[in-house]
Amino acid sequence: MITITLIVLTSIVSILAFRNNALMERMIFYPPAVRRGEWHRLLTYGLLHADYMHLIFNMFTLYFFATDIEQICKTQLGERVGALCFIVLYISALLVSILPTYYKQKENRSYHGLGASGAVSAMIFAYMLINPMNFMGILFIPVMLPAFLFGIIFMLISISLDKKEQGGINHSAHITGGVYGFLYMIVLFYLLADINLIESFFRQIRIDSLSDLFHLGF
Secondary structure, eight states: OHHHHHHHHHHHHHHHHHHOHHHHHHHSBOHHHHHTTOTTHHHHGGGOOSSHHHHHHHHHHHHHHHHHHHHHHHHHHOHHHHHHHHHHHHHHHHHHHHHHHHHHHTTOTTOOBOOSHHHHHHHHHHHHHHOTTSEEOOTTOOEEEEHHHHHHHHHHHHHHHHHHTOTTOOHHHHHHHHHHHHHHHHHHHHHHHOOOHHHHHHHHOOOOSGGGTOEEOO
16 A cells, blocks of 8 residues: 555654754755756655654545545546656655745745645645535544544634744645645546545535534543
């Protein structure tokens, strides 16, 4: 399974980089280095994480959502084409999600970025597009929301936090990655499978009672 391969690869590289500062420095997103032509940093930063908690959280989330997206791609587009499109989604999401940060921080010699969060956000929003009424939540918070509502709230919070530029978290990558994953799946399925995911998305959303808007518990 491709998702497992991505998780294993990312985990190995992240753990090696925890113990090897030179490796971390060669791979981390650093705008001035990118300007000098070290373009690999626009992708390799996604193999690095700040600490074990950061790594575990991202890889757990990636496993939960990406396994479903990988299977859907393979089922609807065929094993080989679906696998290729899934890989392209992940890799391109890493690139696309970091570009706004690059253009904003390209003169900032003190800025460094790392983590697969942009690509993970792309997987989450791809999942939301296909399963808008599936309930989702956040670890340790006993409230579950339908995916479409979770996505709206997530975006609003991320936009607000991004404007404040607090917490050392790249909210811009979350926003860009999420929007990209949503749009990628719409275009991909329309062009390769003649499936209108926008129509399917709105057709699935149905609110008949409060229980359709939230669940208490995990």
